[in-house]
Amino acid sequence: MTTTAPPDTATLEKLISASVAAPSMYNTQPWRYRLDTATDTVEIRAAAERALRHADPVGRALHVSVGAALFNLRVAAAHLGWEPVVRLLPRPGEPDLLAAVRLAGQPLRGSHRPDLYEALWHRHSSRFPYSAHPLPTRLPAELTEAAHAEGVLLSFPGPSETTRLLRVTAEGERRNTHDQLRRAESRRWIREGTADGMPGSVLGPQDSMGQLPMRDFAGLRPSGRPSAVFERRPVIAVLSTTHDRRADWLRAGQALEHVLLVATAEGVRASMLHQGLEYPDLRWALGDGRGRPRHIQMLIRLGYGPTGPATPRRPVRMVRDR
Numbered sequence: 001m002t003t004t005a006p007p008d009t010a011t012l013e014k015l016i017s018a019s020v021a022a023p024s025m026y027n028t029q030p031w032r033y034r035l036d037t038a039t040d041t042v043e044i045r046a047a048a049e050r051a052l053r054h055a056d057p058v059g060r061a062l063h064v065s066v067g068a069a070l071f072n073l074r075v076a077a078a079h080l081g082w083e084p085v086v087r088l089l090p091r092p093g094e095p096d097l098l099a100a101v102r103l104a105g106q107p108l109r110g111s112h113r114p115d116l117y118e119a120l121w122h123r124h125s126s127r128f129p130y131s132a133h134p135l136p137t138r139l140p141a142e143l144t145e146a147a148h149a150e151g152v153l154l155s156f157p158g159p160s161e162t163t164r165l166l167r168v169t170a171e172g173e174r175r176n177t178h179d180q181l182r183r184a185e186s187r188r189w190i191r192e193g194t195a196d197g198m199p200g201s202v203l204g205p206q207d208s209m210g211q212l213p214m215r216d217f218a219g220l221r222p223s224g225r226p227s228a229v230f231e232r233r234p235v236i237a238v239l240s241t242t243h244d245r246r247a248d249w250l251r252a253g254q255a256l257e258h259v260l261l262v263a264t265a266e267g268v269r270a271s272m273l274h275q276g277l278e279y280p281d282l283r284w285a286l287g288d289g290r291g292r293p294r295h296i297q298m299l300i301r302l303g304y305g306p307t308g309p310a311t312p313r314r315p316v317r318m319v320r321d322r
Contacts (some may be wrong), residue, residue, distance in 0.1 A: 067253015127204030
């Protein structure tokens, strides 16, 4: 489909609906949208009231979430016939304006796989056990290239390094369990019958073997959580950037969603391991320790398994500013 006409109401709603299908920490959905009709530009702003004060005090995870939503908007715009021209942090005087996407001309070919538009409607995190079936040998290279297209690094560590990363992540999970403020903040986002937050059905069990530190959103002690046997050799991908500025966080979010959509298109499930990134010392410890600049932005667990239930999304009318 090709068009250069400005988006009508129905098309704008489709663009925003695609954008908000992106993942966000605790499913907070920390974004707002506005169309500048004079320039056919969709603005994405941070919804500060939906920020996580304790788990994400500097807003890094919020920026990553908005970056993921931005990538979905780019995919949808190209699918509907526009070339999305992106500016990150376009107005220094408006720090909540994180990105502006001008809908210009016809889309360029080859900016991403054409099947990603369909994938974005089906992508969601699966926090359940995966099988031992290995990923296709070509897939890590394809996912790495997807991240590279957004200016971000993706690596697949070996078994010993994976064990170390999971150990650091487990320490972050342990701290979260014992931090009353963070525990209360997490519990506030466990919600049933609402358009945001985490329904109980999506939370998933803990690893009965204690190898994979799956997040305990309810802040229960291990004895109070359901358990299951998870994969013995988890596949973990590490998303990182050379710098650690707000624009890098937004790029990391775009790379994260690009990787997740390629994985979804290939029938691969994913979930995020973020706990170690929520503490400065643990985030530093997640780095490679070889003196090279490397800022970890996300650990992604990949594999084959159940799709898991999807989290809800707020309708367009709740996230759009007139």
